[in-house]
Amino acid sequence: MFEARLHQSSFLLKILEAIKELLNEATFQCTQNGIQLQAMDTSHVSLISLFLSQGGFDNYKCDRNISLGINLSSMLKIMKCAGSDDILTIKNHEEPDSITFIFESQSYDKVSNYQLRLMNLEHEHLDIPETDYACVMKMPSSEFARIFKMLLQFGETVEISCSKEGVKFSTSGDLGSANIKLAPNNTTDSDKAVFIEIQEPVVATFAIRYLTLFAKATPLALRVRHI
Amino acid sequence: MFEARLHQSSFLLKILEAIKELLNEATFQCTQNGIQLQAMDTSHVSLISLFLSQGGFDNYKCDRNISLGINLSSMLKIMKCAGSDDILTIKNHEEPDSITFIFESQSYDKVSNYQLRLMNLEHEHLDIPETDYACVMKMPSSEFARIFKMLLQFGETVEISCSKEGVKFSTSGDLGSANIKLAPNNTTDSDKAVFIEIQEPVVATFAIRYLTLFAKATPLALRVRHI
Amino acid sequence: MFEARLHQSSFLLKILEAIKELLNEATFQCTQNGIQLQAMDTSHVSLISLFLSQGGFDNYKCDRNISLGINLSSMLKIMKCAGSDDILTIKNHEEPDSITFIFESQSYDKVSNYQLRLMNLEHEHLDIPETDYACVMKMPSSEFARIFKMLLQFGETVEISCSKEGVKFSTSGDLGSANIKLAPNNTTDSDKAVFIEIQEPVVATFAIRYLTLFAKATPLALRVRHI
Numbered sequence: 131m132f133e134a135r136l137h138q139s140s141f142l143l144k145i146l147e148a149i150k151e152l153l154n155e156a157t158f159q160c161t162q163n164g165i166q167l168q169a170m171d172t173s174h175v176s177l178i179s180l181f182l183s184q185g186g187f188d189n190y191k192c193d194r195n196i197s198l199g200i201n202l203s204s205m206l207k208i209m210k211c212a213g214s215d216d217i218l219t220i221k222n223h224e225e226p227d228s229i230t231f232i233f234e235s236q237s238y239d240k241v242s243n244y245q246l247r248l249m250n251l252e253h254e255h256l257d258i259p260e261t262d263y264a265c266v267m268k269m270p271s272s273e274f275a276r277i278f279k280m281l282l283q284f285g286e287t288v289e290i291s292c293s294k295e296g297v298k299f300s301t302s303g304d305l306g307s308a309n310i311k312l313a314p315n316n317t318t319d320s321d322k323a324v325f326i327e328i329q330e331p332v333v334a335t336f337a338i339r340y341l342t343l344f345a346k347a348t349p350l351a352l353r354v355r356h357i
Numbered sequence: 358m359f360e361a362r363l364h365q366s367s368f369l370l371k372i373l374e375a376i377k378e379l380l381n382e383a384t385f386q387c388t389q390n391g392i393q394l395q396a397m398d399t400s401h402v403s404l405i406s407l408f409l410s411q412g413g414f415d416n417y418k419c420d421r422n423i424s425l426g427i428n429l430s431s432m433l434k435i436m437k438c439a440g441s442d443d444i445l446t447i448k449n450h451e452e453p454d455s456i457t458f459i460f461e462s463q464s465y466d467k468v469s470n471y472q473l474r475l476m477n478l479e480h481e482h483l484d485i486p487e488t489d490y491a492c493v494m495k496m497p498s499s500e501f502a503r504i505f506k507m508l509l510q511f512g513e514t515v516e517i518s519c520s521k522e523g524v525k526f527s528t529s530g531d532l533g534s535a536n537i538k539l540a541p542n543n544t545t546d547s548d549k550a551v552f553i554e555i556q557e558p559v560v561a562t563f564a565i566r567y568l569t570l571f572a573k574a575t576p577l578a579l580r581v582r583h584i
Numbered sequence: 585m586f587e588a589r590l591h592q593s594s595f596l597l598k599i600l601e602a603i604k605e606l607l608n609e610a611t612f613q614c615t616q617n618g619i620q621l622q623a624m625d626t627s628h629v630s631l632i633s634l635f636l637s638q639g640g641f642d643n644y645k646c647d648r649n650i651s652l653g654i655n656l657s658s659m660l661k662i663m664k665c666a667g668s669d670d671i672l673t674i675k676n677h678e679e680p681d682s683i684t685f686i687f688e689s690q691s692y693d694k695v696s697n698y699q700l701r702l703m704n705l706e707h708e709h710l711d712i713p714e715t716d717y718a719c720v721m722k723m724p725s726s727e728f729a730r731i732f733k734m735l736l737q738f739g740e741t742v743e744i745s746c747s748k749e750g751v752k753f754s755t756s757g758d759l760g761s762a763n764i765k766l767a768p769n770n771t772t773d774s775d776k777a778v779f780i781e782i783q784e785p786v787v788a789t790f791a792i793r794y795l796t797l798f799a800k801a802t803p804l805a806l807r808v809r810h811i
Binding site: 283309312314315322324 | 665694697
């Protein structure tokens, strides 16, 4: 028996919006500690690892481990049915092939009940190695999203070079070239803080398309760490 | 000679927006009591009956009955030309084949004058029988619109079952199933009041598409009655 | 060496938005007095003449005349990369085949640097004759834009007739006909002032499509003069 209750159902909606372009379907692994999703994106380029701790729910019960194979665009359709003040309960009781989403309205005496068919997905466990990063950078996620949206107009890959002085994002294409330089600041205003911690300078090249997709998680967190 | 003057021209715009997906063209019957429109939708499934009483206009003159056959999307184009504070006059003087819409601006010394060609439409008078309803329900029109918008994602037909305890809207399809239950409340706040008056329990099935189209009249009224 | 600095970079963005549907590419001629653009639109129907005086920039240096052949949609892409509070510098130093746009953020320690390839465009100088106008009319540019947006629904050409009493815009088509009359007022409120100065009555016919395109300059100026 699995049951999780969440007052702020919009949070789950934002998560789905963030991953829907990377994954079509996914296995949510529910244990007594929380809900975990680990998957490679459809082109097997990037890794998505998500953990929703049981403590983040308003109520959480899971008396045996279960794997829920879910079509994400169907789940997104259901989550969009939630009113902004609805309380969400996700349930899987004795029904092996479906999962139930219940929305309780706080402004009406209204209960909406959506049953979603589960899918049989093959699931390989991914062992994600612990990594020591040569460079850790923190910046506002909105700025992160903005930079790659700009660069996507100019090229397909971005060279990110990071040193003590700052980080430089460079790309070029048919139009010409683009370089964006961002220096660390000592702002205590967390909306604007740019922070760089570095063992040695790093230069690496990435597909801008993927960074743009990762940036879709912007509404979820104020700050992003990378490299 | 027919002439009707309306200070709040946006009201007529909202009516046209509400019926334009049900009807392509319609006959407006003008009498000294007001303007009436009665028609079956283009697929002959639903019935539209609209009456604009002469008392709702700021000025109304109609000295003989006339029938105006109008292409609704053309009339909608004209109504969209009105400024938000324009005063509308609709006129049909001695011109058998056209009708004139005049918008007078209150912020400029500006008069806009649109002549629309009339159409020769066959018109059968519909005798709408008086009906006694086994169940009368009132609910906020925004909630009515919202429910069918949700259900349209899951299926094509909705089963509505109404009892003293409340009303249940159910549908199912490839994704799974959806049930929304709404109970009557005693709220005096008319924005949220749900009211059910019942002789005997009713269960009936409808095409969700039509209920969604009817819900386009939402901006016109705060509450909807049905069954 | 050419260098121009502009605190309010959004101004240049609005100019590009206004001309992008008339021109695909254009030659900007930079002299010590400012930047000039003169061109016929792609169908050789209308004439665009733009002059940005050096005094309008926060800093302006141009020690020899240069012609910059620019693809406008590429330049528009770059201008859209500017943050709302960014300071723009446009530079062309010793690079014959490219121009550099630099945006300095005022909220971050961030410098964005875009290099755009120049194009080799044939450029004929247009001698625009001085004209004495029989009728000069000033009206709010938002009203100008609004009128042609309405008329475009009804026809392809507009007859504009102007006399002491006011100006009349008329068109007709399949739907019927439309006439908009606007009288001069003595409003001192410049947002609403309509002013007509006339030597003799004027009647002229224009393609509405072009007037609609000209009206895209609406965000740039409060008032428009025409005929």
